[in-house]
Amino acid sequence: MKISGTTRLAGIMGWPVTHSRSPVLHGFWLDENVIDGAYLPLPVRPEHIAQALRALPILGFRGCNLTIPHKQTALSVVDRIEPLARRIGAVNTIIIGSDGSLEGRNTDAFGFCENLRETVPEWDPAGGPAVILGAGGAARAIVAALADTGVAEIRIVNRTLAHAAALASDLSAPRVTITVHSWDEVSTAQRQAGLLVNATSLGMVGEPPLMLDLSSLPPSTPVVDVVYVPLETGLLAAARRLGHPVVDGLGMLLHQGRPGFEAWFGVPVQVTQKLRAAMLATLASTR
Ligand code: NDP
DSSP: OOOOOTTTEEEEEESSOTTTTTHHHHHHHOOOOOOEEEEEEEOOOOGHHHHHEEEEEEEEEEEEEETTTTTTGGGGGSSOOHHHHHHHOOOOEEOOOOOOOOEEEHHHHHHHHHHHHHHOTTOGGGSOEEEEOSSHHHHHHHHHHHHHHHHSSSEEEEESHHHHHHHHHHHHBBTEEEEEEGGGGGHHHTTHHHHHHEEEEESSTSSOOOOOTTTOTTTTEEEEEEOOOSSSHHHHHHHHHHHHOOOOOOOHHHHHHHHHHHHSOOOOOEEEEEHHHHHHHHHHHHH
């Protein structure tokens, strides 16, 4: 990468930001497309997020991504919020308009859908209820995504029922029924399900394992894990042994970066096997 007087700028704001894989992801696409652009890690303390976002157009940035702890606070800073980001309650992508205004978007739902469609193209949203394990930020984006794809029933299973109830209330929509379940009910919830998604941090390196009995899940139901370290989680290994189609979390991470890149640098990008291999090498070296 060469920096010139015309280099287009984007980046990611977080605190801390050193863990983020986004600079590697966007750096890959910049190199692949030979774009005069740079994507920078921007360590921004929580108390400085409004000033930092407002400085972006002044400094000539095209926009940025947001990670922990800025995704919710940015809602009250930006000039416009895309309806999907408002429903999810979090912004992960900022696009600077030609007038210097800040638009907040959420691309996690897009990333989830693209990854699912690419890996299991035969998946049918009308094929049965979706079971989502978890009610945090990832689960909110996934529930919004599934409601928009036409899934008629979504069953949320979560440790803290109040979090699941808040999600169900915030993301209620006319053509979808969202129900809330404790972990004691997870086997019943899996009956007749057309999709199972782990959106908890269980199974991630350093977290407790996800112990799940899949015997009540129909054998052809796809199983998705949003955890991507490790790539092959215990859940995915068990599902694969039982013959379920499986979807790992890396694709969601990569696809969610596409809309921002395309808006900032003006070039459509894809998730290729070469990109997956480059990201896997990064994940292995920073574990
Ligand atoms: P949050 O902290 O917002 O939510 C965590 C969820 O996990 C909550 O539902 C929480 O339940 C549940 N949970 C955590 N620990 C336990 C436990 N010991 N037992 C039972 N439930 C537990 O995190 P996120 O939603 O942001 O992230 C969740 C996972 O998804 C992470 O591993 C993250 O890396 C991954 N992720 C992947 C993305 C991708 O692109 N592939 C994108 C975003 C996230 P409770 O409500 O009871 O606390």
